[in-house]
Amino acid sequence: QVQLQESGPGLVKPSGTLSLTCAVSGGSISSSNWWSWVRQPPGKGLEWIGEIYHSGSTNYNPSLKSRVTISVDKSKNQFSLKLSSVTAADTAVYYCAREIAAASNWFDPWGQGTLVTVSS
Amino acid sequence: SSELTQDPAVSVALGQTVRITCQGDSLRSYYASWYQQKPGQAPVLVIYGKNNRPSGIPDRFSGSSSGNTASLTITGAQAEDEADYYCNSRDSSGNHAVFGGGTQLTVL
Secondary structure, X not given: OOEEEEEOOXXXXXXXXXXXXXXXXXXXXXXXXXXXXXXXXXXXXXXEEEEEEOOOOEEEOOOOXXXXXXXXXXXXXXXXXXXXXXXXXXXXXXXXXXEEEOOOEEEEEEOOOEEEEEOO | OOOOEEOOEEEEOOOOOEEEXXXXXXXXXXXXXXXXXOOOOOOEEEEEOOOEOOOOOOOOEEEEEEOOEEEEXXXXXXXXXXXXXXXXXXXXXXXXXXXXXXXXXXXX
């Protein structure tokens, strides 16, 4: 079964760039699925950040679009998130997830999540 | 702001039935999916599509939809069902995913 694992720095300085990677195991990132990033600020709800297809096609949350880049590395079976010009408001648990898109969409499975704190 | 609206909190007596709702215009075009999240854990998919349960999800969980409202029903709620529940769908453009604000379920 497909499993996802996030990795990256847990602390990022304000105005810096948050960089995370999601390693996919048990399946190919080139399968007919999208791959997404979702975040959750402490004590708050889920926020979709964006998604990528193995072809490189992307969709981003309009509220974050100017700061977000999602990329895919098929040779390593992983995809990545970069979020620039971060502030304390970007402090959150960041999850990666496989997104299955049929007539509608759903996310399964999810990675365990990684907490990223923005602080000097 | 979320394009999917959920009640912030709902409670249910042990063994009773509870319905958690999600409202949004995009639900007239797309089915909602539902996620259970317990403290300190990643969300887990419980319902997707018209009314499908992933392997391992108890059959007391079911989904339905009418107009702009999707519902997650737990028939015979158990103590272990106490969690936050989130709905998800595409937005009205279809180009972006969106989550509801979440419903905290308390089992009394």
